[in-house]
Amino acid sequence: MNLSYRAFYVWKRNLVAYKRFILPTLLVSLGEPFFYLVAMGLGLGAYMGLFGGVPYIQFLAPGLLISSCMLTSTFECLYDSFVRMIHEKIYSSLIVTPISAEDVVAGDILWGAFRGIISGLLMYLIAALLGAVPVSFGVIIELILLMVLTGFLFGSMAMIVTAYAPNFDFFNYYTQLLISPMFFFSGVFFPLEKFPVWIQQLSLFLPLTHAVTLSRAIVAGKFGWALVGNLAVLLVLSVIAFYLAVISMKRRLIK
Amino acid sequence: MIITARELVKKFGGLTAVDGIDFAIAPGECFGFLGPNGAGKTTTVRMIHCVSPKSGGELKVFGRDASVDDREIKKMVGVIPQENNLDADLTVHENLMLFADFFDLPRAEAKPRIRELLEFVELTGRMESKIDELSGGMKRRLLIARALINQPKLVIADEPTTGLDPQARHLIWQRLRELKKRGVTLVLTTQYMEEAEQICDRIIIMFKGKIIREGVPARLIEEEFGREMIEVKDSNDQAYHRPATLEDVFLKLTGRGLIE
Numbered sequence: 001m002n003l004s005y006r007a008f009y010v011w012k013r014n015l016v017a018y019k020r021f022i023l024p025t026l027l028v029s030l031g032e033p034f035f036y037l038v039a040m041g042l043g044l045g046a047y048m049g050l051f052g053g054v055p056y057i058q059f060l061a062p063g064l065l066i067s068s069c070m071l072t073s074t075f076e077c078l079y080d081s082f083v084r085m086i087h088e089k090i091y092s093s094l095i096v097t098p099i100s101a102e103d104v105v106a107g108d109i110l111w112g113a114f115r116g117i118i119s120g121l122l123m124y125l126i127a128a129l130l131g132a133v134p135v136s137f138g139v140i141i142e143l144i145l146l147m148v149l150t151g152f153l154f155g156s157m158a159m160i161v162t163a164y165a166p167n168f169d170f171f172n173y174y175t176q177l178l179i180s181p182m183f184f185f186s187g188v189f190f191p192l193e194k195f196p197v198w199i200q201q202l203s204l205f206l207p208l209t210h211a212v213t214l215s216r217a218i219v220a221g222k223f224g225w226a227l228v229g230n231l232a233v234l235l236v237l238s239v240i241a242f243y244l245a246v247i248s249m250k251r252r253l254i255k
Numbered sequence: 256m257i258i259t260a261r262e263l264v265k266k267f268g269g270l271t272a273v274d275g276i277d278f279a280i281a282p283g284e285c286f287g288f289l290g291p292n293g294a295g296k297t298t299t300v301r302m303i304h305c306v307s308p309k310s311g312g313e314l315k316v317f318g319r320d321a322s323v324d325d326r327e328i329k330k331m332v333g334v335i336p337q338e339n340n341l342d343a344d345l346t347v348h349e350n351l352m353l354f355a356d357f358f359d360l361p362r363a364e365a366k367p368r369i370r371e372l373l374e375f376v377e378l379t380g381r382m383e384s385k386i387d388e389l390s391g392g393m394k395r396r397l398l399i400a401r402a403l404i405n406q407p408k409l410v411i412a413d414e415p416t417t418g419l420d421p422q423a424r425h426l427i428w429q430r431l432r433e434l435k436k437r438g439v440t441l442v443l444t445t446q447y448m449e450e451a452e453q454i455c456d457r458i459i460i461m462f463k464g465k466i467i468r469e470g471v472p473a474r475l476i477e478e479e480f481g482r483e484m485i486e487v488k489d490s491n492d493q494a495y496h497r498p499a500t501l502e503d504v505f506l507k508l509t510g511r512g513l514i515e
Contacts, residue, residue: 002326009356016353017344089340095306096334097357097405098326255267255307 001246002100009099010107011114013090025115030068030122037064037127040189052191061132062219063188063212065123065143066150070208073116073151074179077158078171081108085162091253105249109159109242113151120147133219142218149234150211156241157207163248182208187216207237257282257317257409257440258303264311265298265464272298274464275312282408285431285441287455289448289501291509294461296444297337300411303442304332316409330358333402337413337444339394341386341401347373348382351401358405365404372400376430392423399430410434412443416450428453448501462509472501479504 018025037060045056052059084090094104124143127133161174185192185199186208192200203209210230217223258280265273273295280286288296301307302314305325314321316328342350348369355365373379376396381389389397395415402410412431416424431454435441445451451458452472460468460475468475476482480499487494 004326006357009353012356013342013353016349017342020344088343089338090342092306093336093340093342094357096304096329096332096336097354098329098359099357100326 001102003102003106003246004100006099007103007106007110010094010104011110013094014108014111026118026122030119030126034123034126037061037123037130037132041130041132057127057130057132059216060189061123061127061130062215063186065120065127065133066146066211066215067183067186067188067208068123069116069120069147069150070154070182070211071179072119073112073155074158074175076112076115077109077155078162078165078174079168081112081159081162082165082168082171084108085253095253101250101253102246104253105159105246106242109152109155109245112155112158113148116151116155117144117147120151134221139218139221142223143215146211146214146218149231149238153207153234153238153241156238156245159245160241160248163245163252182206185209187212207234210234256280257284258442259315260299260312261314262312263299263302263309263314265295265302265307266310271464273302276459276461276464276466278459278466278469280440280442282440283435283438285435285443285454285456287451287458288442288444288461289446289451289458289505290444290461291446293463295464296461297413299461300413300442300444304334304411305329330405331408333405333407333410335395335398335402335410335412335415337417339398341394341397343386345386346382347378347384347386347389347397350386350397351404354401354404360404368404368406369400372403375403375433376400377426390423392419392426395419395423395427396430399427403434407439409440409442412441414444414446416445416447424450448505452501460505460508467508468504475504476501479507 037057041057041060045060048056091104095101120143124133124140128135133139158174161171165171185203186206187203188208192203192209195203210233213230214223214227214234217227256279258278260276260278262275262277263273264271264275276295276299288299290296298307302309302321303316305316305321305328308322317331319328321328342353345353351369351372352365355362355369360368370379373382376399378393378396378400381393386394399415415431416427419427428450431441431443435454441454443450443455455472457470458472458475459466470478476499480503482498483496484499484503485494485496
């Protein structure tokens with residue numbers, strides 16, 4: 001692993017380029033989860049009683065904001081990274097400088113995570129305006145830390161897919177077969193307890209389940225030792241995914 | 256010697272792109288790799304600037320092993336790529352400013368240097384242009400400016416004038432010669448014989464991964480043909496008396512068949 005602080009330069013390059021796309025991309029990354037929050041939280045929620053002791057929108061918001069982080073970093077490290085690598089040839093221009101291939105991959109994953117955090121925070125803002133989440137400094141800091149981890153993990157996972165992608169169509173396998181089901185079987189929209197046991201066990205293998213559990217605990221102010229296991233799963237998966245992303249991407253960049 | 260290669264080999268799976276070549280390039284020299292498509296020129300220079308690991312043999316750049324000290328070597332090298340990979344999301348100035356960052360150049364030093372470089376490639380006044388607004392020749396000149404941001408001792412130009420019109424080509428040749436005058440070592444690949452005759456002190460002709468001739472352009476022509484030659488055209492049975500060119504040498508050595 002030939003990693004250095006220069007990964008930060010890659011992140012910075014993306015930030016400078018991002019200035020021009022800030023509005024459209026914010027709208028896109030807000031879009032889907034925002035409509036879920038309004039449609040399901042307010043619309044569907046109106047027909048439901050309390051959900052684990054709270055109104056439905058309060059149950060939904062913590063899961064949605066962390067999913068928003070997941071989706072944004074995933075799409076950033078799939079489509080946007082692919083465009084930078086193949087269409088814009090940014091990666092090839094970077095690796096002739098002292099920036100190594102490893103720095104490029106790490107920098108792009110950090111960028112994906114950063115974009116995820118921004119989306120998650122926007123979602124938090126909207127949820128707060130709707131009164132669905134408590135507004136407190138402690139909660140925001142804890143959520144940001146969780147989003148760093150979530151964004152980094154899903155950015156790394158997406159980057160592995162990008163490393164093998166011959167074209168855009170390839171991403172559908174990943175988004176349709178893994179990311180979309182994860183959205184529904186990770187306890188974002190309803191608790192997993194009523195599912196058959198085998199689905200509950202299966203959901204433990206989905207990283208989003210652990211992120212949602214943590215997010216809900218943070219928002220409820222019940223973050224504690226019982227959640228160390230969830231945190232450990234995210235940490236271990238992050239390390240593995242990042243490592244695989246770097247070596248598979250390096251193989252593609254350095255020939 | 257600034258670059259030395261011994262028995263250098265590069266394989267892509269079963270394909271041998273560079274097949275055990277030896278060469279040495281002296282400081283201040285302009286050295287050209289010539290050859291048809293697929294001869295192994297680009298692969299060789301990519302190994303020199305450390306973005307493609309060798310499969311065998313030895314390659315030293317600035318006395319350092321190219322497969323070990325890649326970061327140190329890359330700090331001292333400027334690369335003018337074959338295809339435009341300027342950052343289309345950024346302006347001319349932002350492109351150069353970010354590259355200055357990549358080489359850890361402080362802002363205070365970067366600013367005057369960018370101004371000088373834009374002057375050097377005649378792009379002053381284009382600072383805030385977007386990349387899409389530049390012509391092909393301008394883009395190539397900006398690539399040259401970008402390659403010089405770290406004041407490299409060695410500049411590698413991979414087919415620097417392919418696809419440009421004659422005016423743009425001459426301006427680029429002039430700039431490359433200017434760099435040579437300043438003591439920069441130049442390594443270039445080209446398919447244009449004229450380009451090699453214009454700027455190279457020494458050339459290597461590569462074919463199918465091997466070096467088939469090496470020498471000073473003018474002397475190579477003399478060795479193969481003498482000073483002048485007679486060209487006979489099949490179509491009208493007429494003979495032309497003309498000076499021999501490097502192109503004649505090239506065709507004689509690599510054959511007239513289409514290479515694909």
